[in-house]
Amino acid sequence: MGRAPCCDKANVKKGPWSSEEDTKLKEFIDKFGTGGNWIALPHKAGLKRCGKSCRLRWLNYLRPNIKHGEFSDEEDRVICSLFAAIGSRWSIIAAQLPGRTDNDIKNYWNTKLKKKLLGTAPSQKKPNQHQHQQQQQLFFPSTSPLPSFPQDLLSSLLLQAPLPPVSEQYQISFGGGGGGGNEQSCSSSEISYGNKDQQLDHYEHMGFNDNSYITTLYGGSATAAAGAGSLAWGSSELAPLEYDYEEIKQLISNPSSNYNNTSYYFCG
């Protein structure tokens, strides 16, 4: 027996949303909120849509403060760096770019950014040396390594520990960028959490003051990892530059390659 469908597919409209549907959905949510139940919402709002579809439409298009249009170089750098560190965790990446949705970033990455990085625009299959150099400078204008966020910390947060356990001491050491074991410590700190609120305070203090992040920090590992990214970036005036062009390019070309090749460590 398969999984029960989330809605009656026969009586549900699919395809692009009309402006009338948008208006209905927006007005309903403005008035009553989502009620925490997307499945029931379309019926209440008088829409012949699947609840999931409504949710997606709201989150990706109708919700206030959605940013449409061109991505800035700064946003490009954040996306590249996070992609290199944590892969295609679009929701985490989106959490670092206010106003951008995971779908937006995913589309942008797949259709533009990846090609830009690889230099494989349709009319530019093989860029010459000069073009290649220009591209690299566009995305990574700085040549000096900047502090990176702790990649092993990210991995362990993502894969194992949802959050550093309460009342446990950690020393987090940040190595230098560039990978390959070229360790150059740029900061370290001892963290001790008496309770989860203190833990949150600490995260906040370390630089992740994004409300959405703080709100969802309790939620689990993924968001915690996103926060760890901010943690390292918080004090940096420049945009983070975790990986050089070649490293990201390699990751794109060879998805199976190990993300974890730097010398950060995270010890109890």
Added chain:
DNA sequence: AATTCCCACAACCGCCTAACA
């Protein structure tokens, strides 16, 4: 002017997981 091709983006699908009864 008509047709084909390509690209960008919106939307869908199916899986995973947390919450809850």
Added chain:
DNA sequence: CTGTTAGGCGGTTGTGGGAAT
């Protein structure tokens, strides 16, 4: 503890519009 359900996520597909032929 177990089964069910809904929310969330990432991958994939569909569609419309513009460019090229």
